[in-house]
Amino acid sequence: MAHHHTVRPRQGTTLLLVGTLVGTLVLGAAACGGTQDSSGASGRRKVTIGLVTKTETNPFFVTMRKAAEAAAKKNHAGLIALSGRFDGDNEGQVAAVESLIARHVQGILITPSNTTGILGAIAEARRQGILVVALDTATDPANAADATYATDxxxxxxxxxxxxxxxxxxxxxxxxxxxxxxxxxxxxxxxxxxxxxxxxxxxxxxxxxxxxxxxxxxxxxxxxxxxxxxxxxxxxxxxxxxxxxxxxxxxxxxxxxxxxxxxxxxxxxxxxxxxxxxxxxxxxxxQFPVRMADQGVAAVTGFVRNGKKPSGFTDTGTTxxxxxxxxxxxxxxxxxxxxxxx
Incomplete structure (x- = not known):
């Protein structure tokens, strides 16, 4: 049976904010990139994307985070990158999603550690109009997220x-x-x-x-x-x-x-x-984590700026x-x- 979480304020979680760099003491997270207001030279609508990986130390997720940072910069978007403390840390990922909702991101990219335990937090994000894209790991059921970009x-x-x-x-x-x-x-x-x-x-x-x-x-x-x-x-x-x-x-x-x-x-x-x-x-x-990050960032920026909503499962390849x-x-x-x- 899935255990669903409702989004709630958390006690004992300290947020550290310095300019565009964001970290949480609980989650050991990092963020990179600024945001471009629609009144800027580019004329693009401001987009802020959250990325929640399973851990911040596994090389796969380090690569994914760096790729997402690069893709966000290329797309004139801001990125806030958070993570669980270890593979399987559902509570940490729930806290990360809650933090991103509170920061009013337009999209969340997530590699779910617990594909059912995270559903409540994802549902709340989507209820508030945030596009949720699963990377690397599909939710269970898969349609709990708007779309998935992952390895088969x-x-x-x-x-x-x-x-x-x-x-x-x-x-x-x-x-x-x-x-x-x-x-x-x-x-x-x-x-x-x-x-x-x-x-x-x-x-x-x-x-x-x-x-x-x-x-x-x-x-x-x-x-x-x-x-x-x-x-x-x-x-x-x-x-x-x-x-x-x-x-x-x-x-x-x-x-x-x-x-x-x-x-x-x-x-x-x-x-x-x-x-x-x-x-x-x-x-x-x-497998190809850079493709996952690139396609996830593109999906969010495309949705916010053009109204094009992604759906379904996209196989990012295996060799x-x-x-x-x-x-x-x-x-x-x-x-x-x-x-x-x-």
């Missing part, structure tokens, strides 16, 4: 699963699965997609161990160490993202097992692509990156990946 996470998981299974060839799969945050739509879609591409179900004996990681490198390393205490008979590993793949690789390498285990990942960050080139992971599935291609799966090599990574 099921497809990304399927690409990873199909590739890892193909690399194993005739060997019987012995798999570790490192998921994200329990209840996360992204985590579930990638998990289910991987199983579909790999060709097994959740109850398969091929799965030798499974753990949640909240998408965090250190948690992933600890989780892998714990799984290896139960069994070292493993030859493949699913990682929800590249920080998790890195943590898992470190744990496997410390046990001398990294060469035996085929690791797949999803993200497409430059560090992850370099890890593919170095042979730490067999492949990663690249398999590997230096060891397999028949039947389209891919690009790490050199291509390094030219397009973030």
């Amino acid at each position: 996470n099921f497809k990304a998981g399927r690409l990873q699963g199909a590739y890892v299974r193909a690399v194993l060839g005739n060997r019987a799969p012995k798999l570790f699965m490192l998921d994200g945050t329990e209840g996360s739509t992204v985590s579930q879609f990638r998990h289910d997609g991987f199983l579909g591409g790999f060709g097994i179900k959740n109850d398969s004996p091929a799965i030798r161990g499974q753990a949640g990681t909240n998408g965090d490198r250190n948690r992933a390393q600890t989780a892998t160490e714990n799984l290896l205490q139960r069994t070292t008979d493993v030859n493949s590993l699913y990682a929800i993202n590249e920080p998790v793949a890195n943590g898992a690789y470190t744990a496997l390498a410390e046990r001398g097992l990294s060469r035996r285990v085929t690791i797949g990942a999803i993200d497409g960050g430059c560090d992850g692509v370099r890890d593919v080139r170095a042979g730490k992971y067999a492949a990663t599935v690249m 398999l990156i590997t230096d060891k291609p397999v028949r039947g799966l389209a891919s690009e090599n790490s050199a291509w990946g390094l030219r397009h990574c973030w």
